[in-house]
Amino acid sequence: MLKGSPGLIDLLDRPLRDLRISVTDRCNFRCTYCMPREVFGADHVFLRSDEVLTHDEIARLATIFVSLGVHKVRITGGEPLARPGVEGLVGALAGIEGIDDLALTTNGARLARKAELLREHGLHRLTVSLDSLDQAVFSAINDVGFPVGRVLEGIKRAERAGFESIKINMVVRRGLNDHDVVPMAKYFRGSGHVVRFIEYMDVGATNGWKREDVVPSEEILRALDAVYRLVPVDSPHQGEVARRYRYADGAGEIGVISSITQPFCGDCSRARIAANGVLYTCLFSSSGLDLRSLVRSGASDAELAATIRSVWAARADRFSEQRSAADPTRRRVEMSVIGG
Numbered sequence: 001m002l003k004g005s006p007g008l009i010d011l012l013d014r015p016l017r018d019l020r021i022s023v024t025d026r027c028n029f030r031c032t033y034c035m036p037r038e039v040f041g042a043d044h045v046f047l048r049s050d051e052v053l054t055h056d057e058i059a060r061l062a063t064i065f066v067s068l069g070v071h072k073v074r075i076t077g078g079e080p081l082a083r084p085g086v087e088g089l090v091g092a093l094a095g096i097e098g099i100d101d102l103a104l105t106t107n108g109a110r111l112a113r114k115a116e117l118l119r120e121h122g123l124h125r126l127t128v129s130l131d132s133l134d135q136a137v138f139s140a141i142n143d144v145g146f147p148v149g150r151v152l153e154g155i156k157r158a159e160r161a162g163f164e165s166i167k168i169n170m171v172v173r174r175g176l177n178d179h180d181v182v183p184m185a186k187y188f189r190g191s192g193h194v195v196r197f198i199e200y201m202d203v204g205a206t207n208g209w210k211r212e213d214v215v216p217s218e219e220i221l222r223a224l225d226a227v228y229r230l231v232p233v234d235s236p237h238q239g240e241v242a243r244r245y246r247y248a249d250g251a252g253e254i255g256v257i258s259s260i261t262q263p264f265c266g267d268c269s270r271a272r273i274a275a276n277g278v279l280y281t282c283l284f285s286s287s288g289l290d291l292r293s294l295v296r297s298g299a300s301d302a303e304l305a306a307t308i309r310s311v312w313a314a315r316a317d318r319f320s321e322q323r324s325a326a327d328p329t330r331r332r333v334e335m336s337v338i339g340g
């Protein structure tokens with residue numbers, strides 16, 4: 001049994017609390033801001049199945065991370081529901097003592113089929129990415145013509161399956177879906193689901209990000225407040241990335257994630273394991289630690305824990321706070337590999 005590691009902090013005094021695990025680099029969407037089809041086309045080389053961590057390897061690493069202070073785990077991708085048998089992995093992670101918050105982020109395409117199975121295997125919290133309710137806009141974003149109605153059906157099935165929390169993530173891009181902010185809020189008001197409006201980020205190197213495309217959260221809040229009065233909500237959770245607001249009339253909550261205009265590096269307690277087993281300590285990292293090789297070369301739990309501890313102890317990442325000073329030519333890992 002591994003011992004806990006109270007007091008594990010990085011160079012900026014930030015504890016290790018959250019772990020995001022990308023379980024595949026594949027996806028059935030080609031969202032223009034994440035996996036543009038000019039780059040992720042028919043000739044793109046995805047990871048081979050033997051290059052991706054197995055369920056057992058993921059569960060083992062998660063257990064070690066828990067011994068180092070992690071208690072929140074999120075399964076992501078690529079599209080996690082595109083990984084065959086992902087519910088088995090959910091079950092394995094749900095069984096790890098010390099993970100008190102297990103969540104999964106999905107594009108919702110396969111949710112109608114998978115929601116009950118995921119719930120039965122112990123998943124409590126879901127985040128569904130949905131950038132527009134307008135079919136033409138949604139198609140232009142996912143770039144595969146996926147019907148928005150099927151994502152909404154997936155959300156309904158998840159409601160019926162009894163998830164504790166279902167959040168909706170909307171990445172807002174100027175001139176593309178900024179006019180959909182109020183309709184999105186209106187649709188989910190009163191449903192119990194919190195919509196989080198996310199500033200478009202410069203993750204990876206393939207999405208052609210431009211600062212002008214970012215819609216600052218303040219602008220989103222003003223647009224919403226003009227229609228529904230919003231009241232700020234204090235968050236008790238350290239490391240929470242969303243700023244929360246409630247509707248004054250009691251119809252629920254929304255959140256904004258302002259990675260560009262109000263970076264939250266000071267509170268960032270997240271580690272990320274990419275589908276190929278590389279550990280990254282920042283969403284904007286260009287390199288990481290190859291845990292897969294360590295695991296497959298027979299490292300013991302204690303050796304793995306010591307290595308991860310030393311990586312975290314040397315961490316000084318705060319890319320979003322330093323963005324304007326960052327080298328624009330530096331290669332960064334893609335969102336679909338590292339997981340959002």
Ligand code: SAM
Nearest residue numbers: 034077078079105106107129169200201335340
């Ligand atoms: N495929 C799943 C999905 O779309 O929910 C999980 C992986 S996806 C990479 C995780 C989240 O990252 C999604 O909510 C997606 O909208 C968000 N995302 C991807 N690229 C982004 C970008 N450039 N800026 C902000 N959010 C982004």
Ligand code: SF4
Nearest residue numbers: 027029031034078107
């Ligand atoms: Fe796929 Fe999610 Fe990226 Fe869209 S955001 S391409 S659904 S991984």
Ligand code: SF4
Nearest residue numbers: 265268282283319320
């Ligand atoms: Fe965390 Fe890096 Fe994002 Fe800052 S830029 S909040 S350190 S992931």
